[in-house]
Amino acid sequence: xxxxxxxxxxxxxxxxxxxxxxxxxxxxxxxxTHYRQxxxxxxxxxxxxxxxxxxxxxECYRRGLHDDEFVVRSVEPEMPDEIDATELINT
Amino acid sequence: MPTILRxxxxxxxxxxxxxxxxxxxVRPYQIVVWVSLHPMGRPDLPPDAPRFPAILxxxxxxxxxxxxxxxxxxxxxxxxxxxxxxxxxxxxxxxPLVAANVWIHGNQSGQRDVxxxxxxxxxxxxxxxxxxxxxIPAVPRLPLLGLRGLRRADLQLHVDCRKCRVDLYxxxxxxxx
Numbered sequence: 001x002x003x004x005x006x007x008x009x010x011x012x013x014x015x016x017x018x019x020x021x022x023x024x025x026x027x028x029x030x031x032x033t034h035y036r037q038x039x040x041x042x043x044x045x046x047x048x049x050x051x052x053x054x055x056x057x058x059e060c061y062r063r064g065l066h067d068d069e070f071v072v073r074s075v076e077p078e079m080p081d082e083i084d085a086t087e088l089i090n091t
Numbered sequence: 092m093p094t095i096l097r098x099x100x101x102x103x104x105x106x107x108x109x110x111x112x113x114x115x116x117v118r119p120y121q122i123v124v125w126v127s128l129h130p131m132g133r134p135d136l137p138p139d140a141p142r143f144p145a146i147l148x149x150x151x152x153x154x155x156x157x158x159x160x161x162x163x164x165x166x167x168x169x170x171x172x173x174x175x176x177x178x179x180x181x182x183x184x185x186x187p188l189v190a191a192n193v194w195i196h197g198n199q200s201g202q203r204d205v206x207x208x209x210x211x212x213x214x215x216x217x218x219x220x221x222x223x224x225x226x227i228p229a230v231p232r233l234p235l236l237g238l239r240g241l242r243r244a245d246l247q248l249h250v251d252c253r254k255c256r257v258d259l260y261x262x263x264x265x266x267x268x
Contacts, residue, residue: 009171010180010187010222020177020235038215053192053215057132057170064229067190074217077154082180083221085229087151 013068018043023073030075049075081088095212095246096124096259108204110145110163115144115233122147122250122257124195124236128157128166130173131190131219131260136211141167142196144233147248147257151237153179155193156222158230162222165234167193174252176219182228188219193240195259198220212261214240 010029017039026046030039040056042065050056056072095216101122107114108123117123124147125139143165163170173189180186194211223230241259242247249258 008174010178010189010224011171011174016149016174054132059131064255067130068133071176076217076243078180079218079239083153083156083186085182087148088156088181088229088231088235089146091146091232091237 015069016071020071020073021056022046023071024078027075027078031077035074037075038072039075040070040072049061093256094260095195095197096257097207098142098196098199099124099257099259100201100203101255101257106203110143117144117233119131123203123233124197124259126196126236127194127211128162128168128220128235128260129194129213130190131192131216132191134213135257136194136213140194141165145193145236146231146233147199148235151235152219152239153235153237154214154216154218154240154243155234155236156223156231157220157221157234159225170224172221173219175202179221182226186221186223186227188233189222190219192216192237193220201256205259213245216240216246217243232235239257 021045022041034049038050038053038056040060053072060070098119105219106117111250120169123144125142127142128135131163143186159170173191175187177188191215196211197209199207200211245262247260247262
């Protein structure tokens, strides 16, 4: 998947996209049960929860996964999809 | 509590800060901290990692925003060198989120531009940082560090507006990495 012509260097890997989708699917429930913990996804599979991002990256590498095959996310409300351009004015 | 920024000053007048490649203007009341970027999942920041100024901006709703030009020339990462985790939209355009953490360098007490010898503190970011490619109609003049990342790291920020000083410290007695 490509973002657009201006950002063609930034391709989202298919497994990363699937992992993100799985996280978003589960997020409403996770917010009730694992708020502010870190969690790793490999495609549809939830690998495990952890206390730090580093801990879960290490676990993913230990399982032989490559960077483009998983995501590590924090269980918290997601960032808004759109940023207000006025936030950037006069910085 | 371990302190990251100690009596860190901000100023009522324009100042300059030395960024890689030249000096930049810091506007009055802007709190400019010194940061490095490093790929997510890497717990050790190389000692020679480039350091550059970023505005600590409580009005910025995202983790960290930087132009592609600054990512390359200041942080040392070419476009595509950091894996893409997703996108956000600004002014109808897609902006990539890439997998990097922000490391904040401590200061010598009372000094903005003199860094301490203690290790930098890593903000383990959820969702990565926003990189603004060329052609995006609104871009940050300087990189922006928002409160979202500080919240994720459970940091405590104290702004003393009487003395124009900032302290930033961790909530826990040790750094968890």
